Each structure stands twice: as C-alpha cells, then as structure tokens.
Amino acid sequence: MEAFTTHTGRAVPLRRSNVDTDQIIPAHWLKKVTRDGFEDGLFEAWRKDPDFVLNQPAHQGATVLVAGSDFGTGSSREHAVWALQNYGFKAVISSRFADIFRGNSLKNGLLTVVLPQETVDALWELTEAEPTAEVTVDLVNRKVVAPGVEADFELDENARWRLLEGLDDISLTLKNEEAIAEFEASRAAFKPRTLAA
Amino acid sequence: MGRTLAEKVWDDHVVRRVEGEPDLLFIDLHLLHEVTSPQAFDGLRKAGRGVRRTDLTLATEDHNTPTLDIDKPIADPVSRTQLETLRKNCADFGVRLHPLGDVEQGVVHVVGPQLGLTQPGTTVVCGDSHTSTHGAFGALAFGIGTSQVEHVLATQTLPMAPFKTMAVTVNGELPEDVTAKDLILAIIARIGTGGGQGYVIEYRGEAIEKLSMEARMTICNMSIEAGARAGMIAPDETTFAYVEGREHAPQGEEWEAAVAYWKTLRTDEDAVFDHEVVIEASELAPFVTWGTNPGQGAPLSQAVPDPATFQDVSAKLAAEKALEYMGLSAGQPLREVTVDTVFVGSCTNGRIEDLRSAATVLEGRSVADGVRMLVVPGSVRVALQAVEEGLDKVFTAAGAEWRHAGCSMCLGMNPDQLQPGERAASTSNRNFEGRQGKGGRTHLVSPQVAAATAVLGHLASPADLADVREPATV
Ligand code: SF4
Numbered sequence: 001m002e003a004f005t006t007h008t009g010r011a012v013p014l015r016r017s018n019v020d021t022d023q024i025i026p027a028h029w030l031k032k033v034t035r036d037g038f039e040d041g042l043f044e045a046w047r048k049d050p051d052f053v054l055n056q057p058a059h060q061g062a063t064v065l066v067a068g069s070d071f072g073t074g075s076s077r078e079h080a081v082w083a084l085q086n087y088g089f090k091a092v093i094s095s096r097f098a099d100i101f102r103g104n105s106l107k108n109g110l111l112t113v114v115l116p117q118e119t120v121d122a123l124w125e126l127t128e129a130e131p132t133a134e135v136t137v138d139l140v141n142r143k144v145v146a147p148g149v150e151a152d153f154e155l156d157e158n159a160r161w162r163l164l165e166g167l168d169d170i171s172l173t174l175k176n177e178e179a180i181a182e183f184e185a186s187r188a189a190f191k192p193r194t195l196a197a
Numbered sequence: 198m199g200r201t202l203a204e205k206v207w208d209d210h211v212v213r214r215v216e217g218e219p220d221l222l223f224i225d226l227h228l229l230h231e232v233t234s235p236q237a238f239d240g241l242r243k244a245g246r247g248v249r250r251t252d253l254t255l256a257t258e259d260h261n262t263p264t265l266d267i268d269k270p271i272a273d274p275v276s277r278t279q280l281e282t283l284r285k286n287c288a289d290f291g292v293r294l295h296p297l298g299d300v301e302q303g304v305v306h307v308v309g310p311q312l313g314l315t316q317p318g319t320t321v322v323c324g325d326s327h328t329s330t331h332g333a334f335g336a337l338a339f340g341i342g343t344s345q346v347e348h349v350l351a352t353q354t355l356p357m358a359p360f361k362t363m364a365v366t367v368n369g370e371l372p373e374d375v376t377a378k379d380l381i382l383a384i385i386a387r388i389g390t391g392g393g394q395g396y397v398i399e400y401r402g403e404a405i406e407k408l409s410m411e412a413r414m415t416i417c418n419m420s421i422e423a424g425a426r427a428g429m430i431a432p433d434e435t436t437f438a439y440v441e442g443r444e445h446a447p448q449g450e451e452w453e454a455a456v457a458y459w460k461t462l463r464t465d466e467d468a469v470f471d472h473e474v475v476i477e478a479s480e481l482a483p484f485v486t487w488g489t490n491p492g493q494g495a496p497l498s499q500a501v502p503d504p505a506t507f508q509d510v511s512a513k514l515a516a517e518k519a520l521e522y523m524g525l526s527a528g529q530p531l532r533e534v535t536v537d538t539v540f541v542g543s544c545t546n547g548r549i550e551d552l553r554s555a556a557t558v559l560e561g562r563s564v565a566d567g568v569r570m571l572v573v574p575g576s577v578r579v580a581l582q583a584v585e586e587g588l589d590k591v592f593t594a595a596g597a598e599w600r601h602a603g604c605s606m607c608l609g610m611n612p613d614q615l616q617p618g619e620r621a622a623s624t625s626n627r628n629f630e631g632r633q634g635k636g637g638r639t640h641l642v643s644p645q646v647a648a649a650t651a652v653l654g655h656l657a658s659p660a661d662l663a664d665v666r667e668p669a670t671v
Contacts, residue, residue, distance in 0.1 A: 016518075017511045018390060018490050022629040027608045031261065031275040033235035033282045045631050068511060070391040073424060073490070074629060076326040077233065078342035099394055099426050100326060104342035156358065158218050169344070170244070173352045176213050176221060180354055183212045183223050184250075190447035190455035191225055192314045194293050195252040 002109045003166030006138040007090045009063030010131065011146070012053055013124040017068035021101065024072070024080040038083035058131035065092045066123045066135075071112075072101025081105045091137040093144065095120050106159050107169065111137060113144060119151045139163060199465025201362045202431050203397040206337040206462065210320050212354055219356040225319035225336075227349045228305045229256035229292065231283040232610070233324030237347035238286040248290045250353045255314065256287050256294040259304045260610045264573055264600035267297055276611065290350075303576020303602045306330040306544035310414065311578055313443025317432035317459040322349055327544050327626065328427075329420040333413035334440070335432035335462050337397070340421065360426050361471040363396040364464075367404035369478040374660055376554070377412035378546060378624065378643035380404070380476075381419045382484040382494045388474060390492040393425030396472065399464060400430050404478035410439040411550040418545045419626050422491040432459045483658040485531055486628050486641040488519035493628075495531065497646065497658055503527035522630055523638050524618070531656050534640070538621040539570040539597075539651040540633070541644055543607035546624035547575030551644040552583050555624075556591040558648035558659050563595050565654035570597035571613060573605040597651065609634045622650040 029041035046052045053059060065084065071094040072080060081104045084092065091111040105112045115123075126133050126146055135146040139160060144151050155163075162169070173180075200208070213221040227250075234256070241247065248254060261276035271277040280297065287294035295301040301308060306327055309315040321331040321338035324346040331338035345355055365384060398420050400413075408416070413430050420428030430436075437456055440446045447455040486494040487501050493516065495502060504516035504527065520526065525534065541547070541555050552574060564570045572592045574580040580602050583589055589599045606613040607625040615621055615637025624647050628639040640656060649657040 017515055020490065020627075020629045022608075022627070022632050026631055026635075027260075027610050030232045030610065031273075031279045033239070033279060035236050035239075045635065070394075070424070073390055074326065074421075074627060076324055076328075076340035076342055078236075078324075078344060081342070096391055096394065098391075098424060100340055100342060104344065107342065107344040158358075169356060170246070170348050170351050173221060173348065173354055173356060176354075179213045179221070180223070180352065184353075187223075188454065188458065190451040190458075191319065192316055192445045192447075193252045194226075194255040194314060194445070 001107070001166045001168060004109050004111050004139055004163045006136065006140055007063065008134050008136040009090065010059070010061060010133070011064040011066050011123060011127045011135040012059045012062040013127045014053060014065055014067040015124060018070045018073055019067055020074035021072060021077050021080040022074055025077065025083040030077060030079055035082050036086055038079055039086040042083040042087045063088055063090045064135050064137060065089050066120060066127065067092060067094045069094060069096045069117065071097050073098040076100045078104045078108070081108045081110050085110050093120060093123065106163060109163060109166065111139060111163065113137060113153050115144060115151050115153055119149065122149050199468035201464045201468045201470060202335060202399055202429055202462055203337060203360065203362050206318055206320065207359065209318065219358045221354050222320060222357050223354055224322050224349050225253060226309065226314055226321045227254045228309055228321065228323035228328070229254065229346070230259050230305045230325065231279045232260045233343050234286065234346055235279065235282045236343050237350060238290065240347040241290070241350055246351045248292060248350045251291045253353060254292050254350070255309070256283060256292050257302055257305050257308050258283060258295070258297050260604045260608065262297045262603040263611050264603055264605050264613055267601050300577050303578065304544045304547060304604055306418065307548060307575035307579065310334065311576060313440055313446035316440060316455070317436055318462050322355065326421040327418050329425070330414050330418040330544055332417040332420065332427050332429040333410060334436055335429060335459065337427060337429065339427045360397045361395050363393065363398045363425070363472040363474065364470040365398050365400050365474045365476065366402040367400065367476045367478050368402050369404060370407065371404050371478045371481060374483060374658060375481045376643040376645060377408055377415040379481060379484040381416045382486065382491065382641060383481055384476065385419065385423045385492050386494045387476070388423050390422065390490050391424045393420060393423035396425050397427045397429060398423070398425045400428060405430060406433065409550060410435060411548045414548065415545055419491065422626055431463045483643065483646055485646060485656055487523065487525060487531060488516060489522055489628055489630050491626065491628060491641060493519055494641065497531050497656060499531060501525045501527055501529045501531060532661070533655060535620070535655045536568060536622045536640070536650055537619045538615060539568060539647050540573070540606040540621055540623040540625065541647050542571070542573030542575065542605055543625035544575060545626040546644050547573060547579065549579050549582050551624065552579065552588050553586070555644040555648040556588040558645055558662070559595040559597070559652065560591050562652045562662070564597055564651045568651055568654050570651040571600055571606060572597050573600045574602045577602050606633050608632060622647050622656060
C-alpha cells in the first residue's frame with residue numbers, strides 16, 4: 001500500500017447524501033479481474049449528465065472529494081475504492097461513511113476523513129465559489145486546511161500508523177503465526193469444515 | 198457485567214488482543230464468489246502465499262451466472278472470464294467450488310446454511326455485504342472487502358476493531374399478513390440507512406423468537422441496509438432443529454457438545470447494549486419502498502410521501518431526487534403504482550419458504566397481461582425442492598418464468614435486467630438507482646406482495662386478491 005502523509009489538491013463538491021456503491025461503480029464494472037481501469041466507471045450514470053459536477057471543466061484534476069453524509073453505503077465492493085483512486089482521488093471527506101467502505105478505503109491508502117456537516121458545508125461553498133482553491137489533508141497533524149477553513153479530524157491511532165507507514169496488513173498479521181497456530185490447536189472439534197478430514 | 202451475544206462470539210474468537218490495536222479474530226468460515234475474489238487470489242500469487250485453511254473455505258458461482266440455457270457457454274465474455282478465473286483460482290489453491298451446473302451451486306448465502314456450514318457461535322465472512330444473513334444462526338457474520346478476503350485466505354484471521362451493540366426488540370406477534378420482509382423494511386425505515394452504522398444488531402423479542410430460520414435469515418440479511426455491520430439472533434431450538442442432520446452439522450457426541458455450547462450464546466440479563474430500539478409487532482402492515490434506498494419505505498396502504506413534509510433537509514432532498522428517478526408523485530396511493538416486472542428471488546427471499554408463499558398466492562391465478570414475472574430460486578437445492586413440491590408448475594401455469602438458481606435480477610450482472618424506465622416489484626434487498634438495470638425502478642416487497650402484485654399488475658397484498666382466484670381446474 002502507498003503511504004499517506006499529507007496531500008494538497010483541488011476538491012470537488014458532491015452535494016448528495018447516501019451515495020451508495022452502486023452509484024460509485026455500477027455492477028457491470030465488477031466483472032474485471034484486476035484492480036485498475038475502473039476510472040471510467042466512477043459515477044458512470046451521473047457522468048452522462050454534462051452538468052454533473054465531475055464533468056465541469058473547473059473541477060478537472062481535483063483529487064479530494066467532498067461528499068454528503070453516509071457515503072459508500074451498500075455493497076462491500078472494494079472496486080468502489082479502486083474506482084475513486086483510479087480516477088485520481090487521494091482523499092474523501094464526508095460527515096459519515098458506511099463502515100465497510102471506510103475499512104476498504106483505509107486498506108488501500110484512500111484517506112476517508114470524517115468532518116462535521118458544517119465543515120463539509122463550508123468546503124462545498126468554498127469549492128463552488130472558487131474551484132481552484134487548494135485543500136490540504138494532513139494526516140500527520142490530523143488537519144484539513146483550506147482558505148477560510150481549518151478543521152481537526154480523528155482517526156484511530158492504529159489505522160493512522162498503518163497509513164502513514166504504508167504497511168501491509170497481511171505481513172503484520174503473519175508476525176503472530178504462533179498465536180494463530182495456538183488458537184487453531186485449541187478450537188472445538190465440532191466446528192464446521194468444508195472439506196472431509 | 199454481563200455480555201451480549203455478539204460480545205460472547207467475538208471474545209471466543211480473539212487470537213490476540215493488545216491495547217491500542219484491533220483484535221485479531223479467527224474466522225471459522227470463509228465464503229467466496231467470483232466477483233470479489235479475483236484480485237485477492239492475485240495478491241496471494243504475487244506474494245507467494247497460499248490459502249491457510251482450505252478446509253474452512255468454500256466458493257460458489259452466483260453473481261454472473263445465467264438463469265437460462267445454463268448448459269451452453271456463457272454468452273457475455275466478461276462474465277465468462279470472471280467465472281473461469283474463479284475456477285482456475287480454486288483449482289490452483291485447493292479451494293472447494295460449486296460451479297454452475299453443480300447440485301450445491303447457488304447464492305453463497307443460501308448455500309452456507311443449507312449445507313449446515315453456518316452454525317451458531319461461528320465467525321463467518323465473505324466478500325459480500327449480505328453475509329449478515331448468517332447471523333440468523335447466532336453467528337457473527339459480516340461482509341468484507343477484497344483486501345480482507347486476501348487477508349483471510351492468507352491468515353484465516355482478520356484484525357478488527359470492536360463493533361458497538363444495538364438491540365432491536367420486536368414485542369408481540371406479527372399480524373397474519375405481515376412477513377419478515379415487511380418487518381425488516383419497517384425497521385430500516387425507522388432507524389434509517391445509516392442508523393446501524395458501527396453496530397451489530399441483535400434482533401430479539403417474542404415476534405423474532407416465533408420466526409422460522411428462513412424468516413430470520415431474511416431479517417439478518419437486510420441488517421446491512423440499515424448500515425449495520427451484522428445482525429444476529431440468539432440460537433434456540435428452532436436453530437438447532439434447522440442445523441441438525443445437515444451435511445456439515447456435527448454428529449453424535451460432537452452434536453451434544455455443540456448444542457451445549459450453543460445454549461450459552463444468549464445475551465446475559467445484565468448485559469448493556471449501546472443502543473436499543475423497540476418495535477410493536479401488532480402495529481405493522483405489509484410494507485413497500487417508494488424511493489431509491491431501502492429506508493424510503495411505507496405501508497402499502499399509504500401514499501407516496503410528500504418530500505415537503507420532511508423535517509430533515511438532506512432527507513427532503515433525497516426524497517425529491519428519489520421521486521424524480523422513480524417517476525412517482527407525492528400523494529399517489531402506493532396501491533395504484535403499476536409494475537412491468539416482478540422478481541422473486543435473491544439471498545433475501547429466494548429460499549423454499551419464500552417460493553412456497555409466493556406460490557400459495559399465485560395458485561389458480563394468473564400473472565396480469567403485460568407483466569413479466571421471474572422466479573429465481575436461491576440455489577439448485579431450493580429449485581429441486583420446489584420442483585418436488587410442484588411449485589414450478591404453479592408458477593409456470595400462472596404465466597411466470599421459472600429460472601435457474603443465482604443472484605439474477607437482484608443486481609443484474611447476468612442478462613436478467615430491467616430496461617430504462619421499467620418498474621419492478623422485487624423481493625431483493627436494494628432499490629438503488631440502476632441496481633437492477635440502468636434506469637430501472639425497483640420497489641422492494643415481500644414474496645406475498647410480489648405475487649399479488651403480479652396478479653393485479655399494481656402494488657398489492659394478498660388481501661386485495663380475494664375475488665380474483667379462478668375456479669380450480671381439474
Ligand atoms: S442475491 Fe443479491 S444481495 Fe444476495 S449475494 Fe446475490 S447479488 Fe448480493
């Protein structure tokens with residue numbers, strides 16, 4: 001995973017709540033067997049509308065998405081995170097994220113930042129008035145800074161450390177090989193198995 | 198202090214606990230399907246890793262599989278590649294797979310319980326949000342992303358931060374015409390699509406205890422639609438009776454030991470939930486959705502709500518957008534909404550009891566002119582059972598299409614899709630924009646309401662049908 005420390009870029013205001021993963025990346029895109037090439041599927045249905053915010057020339061090249069509450073609800077598809085990253089987003093800001101989406105994003109180095117709705121509103125107003133305004137998402141100091149906006153955010157220490165270091169979860173877990181083997185040895189015999197012994 | 202059911206199951210699976218870090222949880226059962234696993238196997242290959250516990254892993258093909266002509270090669274080359282990739286991955290890594298055409302094939306959440314693999318007190322994961330279904334057995338079951346799928350394949354564990362706990366208590370008895378689907382739609386409308394975020398919901402109370410295992414699965418299945426990570430119901434005699442004798446159920450002394458353990462899996466009297474919701478069963482009625490998320494629902498007897506009456510600004514905005522997408526206007530009675538398609542199936546309502554209840558409504562009646570009705574069993578076993586009971590004949594005699602098992606129109610990854618503007622009553626779980634086909638409009642309903650709707654051509658419950666049964670033909 002690529003490490004995330006701090007990022008500065010332009011932001012896109014997405015004034016919608018409950019953006020579900022079927023909107024982020026529709027199911028027919030899920031047939032691909034790789035992690036890349038999803039950028040054209042991102043918000044596919046909405047992007048057909050020339051007025052959709054991502055289509056506006058002023059917002060081209062933006063790397064921070066500022067969305068309404070309950071972003072990423074619905075299916076567990078990690079493709080939603082890959083699509084956002086493939087398109088070029090480094091961070092998503094919302095007042096609330098769906099749990100599975102949030103977990104997926106942090107595992108892939110896409111920083112999901114939870115800020116109060118007032119701050120999201122302020123960022124919407126700023127980026128609508130001034131699309132070239134730069135927003136800095138600083139994980140080292142847990143701060144979002146933009147002209148006229150400065151807000152602290154929380155992220156649990158462990159997730160933050162993994163992101164800052166770009167650590168691979170599997171290698172970290174495998175350091176506990178002994179504990180896993182010990183647990184396996186003590187499991188009850190009645191637990192189900194998918195293969196005949 | 199006492200512990201909740203969820204906390205007990207969690208604690209029994211902690212491999213490693215260190216202050217300030219997520220717990221490392223052992224996973225008892227890992228289910229796979231073709232959509233969310235290819236990149237995970239790819240990751241294993243790149244890192245030179247294997248599957249740690251093939252004996253705790255099971256794969257089925259479901260999302261892309263066609264429901265017609267299953268003996269012919271799959272027409273869509275991309276779907277075909279995805280299924281072939283799963284077959285190759287399972288062969289390379291030694292994972293048991295039930296491919297299209299196999300008698301155990303079906304929607305992953307129908308197959309696990311049916312084989313007796315889903316058991317009380319286990320941890321179950323799958324790269325699929327509706328893994329919450331398995332919580333009906335008192336398992337801690339939750340959907341995971343592809344990176345986590347890879348993590349479980351490699352280590353049989355997952356680092357997880359603890360969930361919060363919520364109790365949804367349903368007092369009293371459900372009225373006769375109210376099903377588990379109506380109940381869960383009403384619960385979601387009440388707590389909202391984000392209301393369960395961060396929580397494991399335990400459903401309890403008299404009305405829940407009376408439900409069959411299949412109805413409990415319908416409830417737990419849709420926990421994710423309230424934003425919850427998992428839904429659980431304490432195992433009881435109904436649960437034990439369902440598991441007993443199934444292919445992978447414990448036997449003999451092991452059965453005794455298992456049941457003794459399962460009986461300990463109840464929330465202690467003095468346990469405290471982080472949040473509690475109480476619902477009176479007697480106040481419920483058949484429920485349908487009018488919008489584009491599962492929380493936008495109302496009793497069938499009501500009208501499409503007026504967004505102007507919504508207090509919350511973002512709920513109001515969402516309702517306006519939803520009505521525009523759905524082609525509905527405020528104040529329109531829900532019973533007058535006509536449909537083009539009716540879909541009975543999915544991991545929410547594609548089990549044998551669901552097919553039985555739809556068939557009971559359809560028997561001696563016909564699907565309205567101009568309405569297409571698809572019946573897609575959740576698994577091959579469900580299909581075989583339905584055929585044995587003659588349900589397929591009831592469906593075809595009424596003019597419905599009887600299809601092969603799979604996810605089908607639940608998400609339209611195979612050819613079963615809605616056309617733009619087409620309206621459906623669907624027993625599935627998501628009414629998101631475009632979920633069942635680009636531009637398609639979905640109303641979530643119970644199997645009974647689906648069947649009555651098919652007969653009348655507009656949203657309806659079996660009670661509306663009193664006079665349209667044709668005399669029985671000999
Ligand atoms: S039936 Fe629908 S919800 Fe269930 S696993 Fe298949 S696509 Fe997902």
